[in-house]
Amino acid sequence: MKYNRLLEGKVAVITSGAHGMGKHVSVWYARHGAICFINGRDPSGVETGEMLNEISPGSCFIRCDMSKREDVESFIRQVLERTDRIDNITNVVGINRSDLTDQVDDERFEYTQQVNLYGIMRLARGFWPSLKKTRGNIILISTIHSGATFGKNSAYASSKSATNAFARALAVEGAQYGIRANVVCPGGIYSSRQQERYFELRDDIEKLTDIGMRGEGGHPDYGSGSSNDIANACLFLASDMAAHVTGAAIMSDGGATFQSHKFRDFRTPSDYRDLWREFMLDRYEL
Amino acid sequence: MDYQCLLAGRSAIVTGGAGSVGRAVALLYATHGANVVILDEDETEVEKTVKDLREINQKCSGFAGNLRDPESIAQLCDYAINALGTADILVNAAGSYLPGDAETLEEDDFIAMLDKNVNSTIRFTKAIIPYMCDNRQGDIINITSDLATASMPGTAGIAACAGAIVAFTRNVTMDYIRYRVRANCIVYPFDGIEGRRPLTGAPGPEDVANAALWYACKMSRFIIGDMLPVNGGMDYFAGMRGE
Numbered sequence: 001m002k003y004n005r006l007l008e009g010k011v012a013v014i015t016s017g018a019h020g021m022g023k024h025v026s027v028w029y030a031r032h033g034a035i036c037f038i039n040g041r042d043p044s045g046v047e048t049g050e051m052l053n054e055i056s057p058g059s060c061f062i063r064c065d066m067s068k069r070e071d072v073e074s075f076i077r078q079v080l081e082r083t084d085r086i087d088n089i090t091n092v093v094g095i096n097r098s099d100l101t102d103q104v105d106d107e108r109f110e111y112t113q114q115v116n117l118y119g120i121m122r123l124a125r126g127f128w129p130s131l132k133k134t135r136g137n138i139i140l141i142s143t144i145h146s147g148a149t150f151g152k153n154s155a156y157a158s159s160k161s162a163t164n165a166f167a168r169a170l171a172v173e174g175a176q177y178g179i180r181a182n183v184v185c186p187g188g189i190y191s192s193r194q195q196e197r198y199f200e201l202r203d204d205i206e207k208l209t210d211i212g213m214r215g216e217g218g219h220p221d222y223g224s225g226s227s228n229d230i231a232n233a234c235l236f237l238a239s240d241m242a243a244h245v246t247g248a249a250i251m252s253d254g255g256a257t258f259q260s261h262k263f264r265d266f267r268t269p270s271d272y273r274d275l276w277r278e279f280m281l282d283r284y285e286l
Numbered sequence: 287m288d289y290q291c292l293l294a295g296r297s298a299i300v301t302g303g304a305g306s307v308g309r310a311v312a313l314l315y316a317t318h319g320a321n322v323v324i325l326d327e328d329e330t331e332v333e334k335t336v337k338d339l340r341e342i343n344q345k346c347s348g349f350a351g352n353l354r355d356p357e358s359i360a361q362l363c364d365y366a367i368n369a370l371g372t373a374d375i376l377v378n379a380a381g382s383y384l385p386g387d388a389e390t391l392e393e394d395d396f397i398a399m400l401d402k403n404v405n406s407t408i409r410f411t412k413a414i415i416p417y418m419c420d421n422r423q424g425d426i427i428n429i430t431s432d433l434a435t436a437s438m439p440g441t442a443g444i445a446a447c448a449g450a451i452v453a454f455t456r457n458v459t460m461d462y463i464r465y466r467v468r469a470n471c472i473v474y475p476f477d478g479i480e481g482r483r484p485l486t487g488a489p490g491p492e493d494v495a496n497a498a499l500w501y502a503c504k505m506s507r508f509i510i511g512d513m514l515p516v517n518g519g520m521d522y523f524a525g526m527r528g529e
Contacts, residue, residue: 001496002290003289003290003292003318004288004289004290006289032289171519172519175518175519180519187508225508226508229506229507229508229509230508232504232505232506233505233506233509235505236500236505236506240496241496241497241499241500242496242497242500242516243489243493243496244489244490244493244516244517244518245493245497245514245515245516246518246519247515247519248514248515248519250509250512250514251509251512252506252508252509253508253509254508254509254510255459255460255463255510255511258456258459258460258511258512259460271422
């Protein structure tokens with residue numbers, strides 16, 4: 001296996017691949033040799049498309065609103081006009097329009113389900129014949145809220161739990177064709193803005209603590225993850241490194257979900273703040 | 287990140303490194319630039335694997351000893367640390383499987399399985415973790431049976447052992463992530479147990495090795511205390527297989 005070209009000769013579809021986490025995923029795939037078709041609502045995604053095309057010729061951006069059936073179907077047609085094979089679908093798109101339980105708005109709830117769940121259902125349906133031919137795989141970005149969650153999150157958490165169940169169903173159904181389906185559940189991931197802020201304050205530990213460095217009560221990893229971490233998880237699952245991994249849900253959350261009791265100041269090494277800082281800096285290296 | 291050399295210069299200890307899975311892990315780690323020491327019971331098998339490892343990296347070595355005996359394990363760890371200078375990665379791949387349900391499982395068989403699977407994992411971790419804490423980094427990968435999460439008849443002993451290892455892995459992470467020591471585990475169908483598995487064909491040692499590589503390198507740095515099933519989706523069928 002060529003580990004620096006894990007997706008050589010493959011074609012991948014990445015939803016919401018123009019910005020944020022999706023951009024990281026598509027850049028990772030392109031660097032590993034995959035031709036990437038990315039979509040998004042915002043036409044500015046064209047810039048990311050051009051960047052990907054330079055890394056991996058043939059890649060492009062196609063405008064698409066994942067909440068609309070016609071848009072998704074037109075996206076599928078446009079992709080299939082440009083390529084005769086699909087090896088991977090990575091569904092990054094996701095929104096959260098949740099309300100408190102006694103105030104749930106039907107439209108907002110439904111919109112969340114349309115984007116988070118119906119979008120990937122339509123994509124999987126449209127690309128299924130292509131995936132059968134290539135023994136391809138599907139990766140769904142879910143969330144830790146598919147398992148544990150907090151308040152005012154009902155629309156999001158329910159749509160993402162459904163996403164996990166959908167992936168398991170795809171795994172069972174796709175197995176006879178060699179199609180794999182897996183889920184990545186990110187925990188706290190810094191957005192690009194938070195990341196910038198982090199680098200501005202990198203030497204001011206006290207301030208960093210104030211703006212959200214998590215203590216022992218929250219996150220055993222002492223911090224949030226980056227989109228790179230999610231991109232690397234997707235890369236692993238998309239490649240032959242995970243040839244026998246299917247139906248799995250990978251918790252990429254720095255351990256946020258496996259804690260049971262709260263704990264504080266428990267055998268903390270004296271240099272742990274410095275460690276945390278190094279760890280975070282290391283994490284954002286591209 | 288150089289994906290062709292994901293473990294450049296790192297020191298790895300692989301227990302059960304002469305068995306099929308441990309051997310695959312050791313060879314893949316060496317290919318990715320790690321200095322590997324394998325620890326196992328059968329001297330001839332250890333020598334064979336070390337010979338293959340040295341063709342990839344001269345700095346690899348291996349030692350044989352009794353993996354059921356605490357003193358022997360402590361000695362093996364001393365040898366390994368002497369050979370490597372330190373330890374960055376510990377893979378607990380040693381294990382054994384003996385059949386039996388709650389009634390028919392022999393006492394001796396159960397104790398043997400506990401020693402080889404659970405106790406060896408805990409003892410090796412205990413001996414190696416101080417070096418990882420001193421280095422402020424470390425990756426522990428425990429490899430066990432996927433009977434930790436779903437069952438089949440006549441496997442009471444190994445299922446109990448696997449469950450223990452999964453819980454132990456989470457707890458090691460909880461206690462040592464403050465020193466940047468991560469622990470994760472991989473579960474796979476032990477001893478080629480055939481079962482209902484959506485993907486046709488059983489996973490090979492190289493599939494487990496790739497997962498172990500992923501958990502040992504920076505690709506998975508935000509993933510801790512997790513369990514990855516490398517079993518072709520064995521657990522996801524509910525009841526009878528549909529059309």
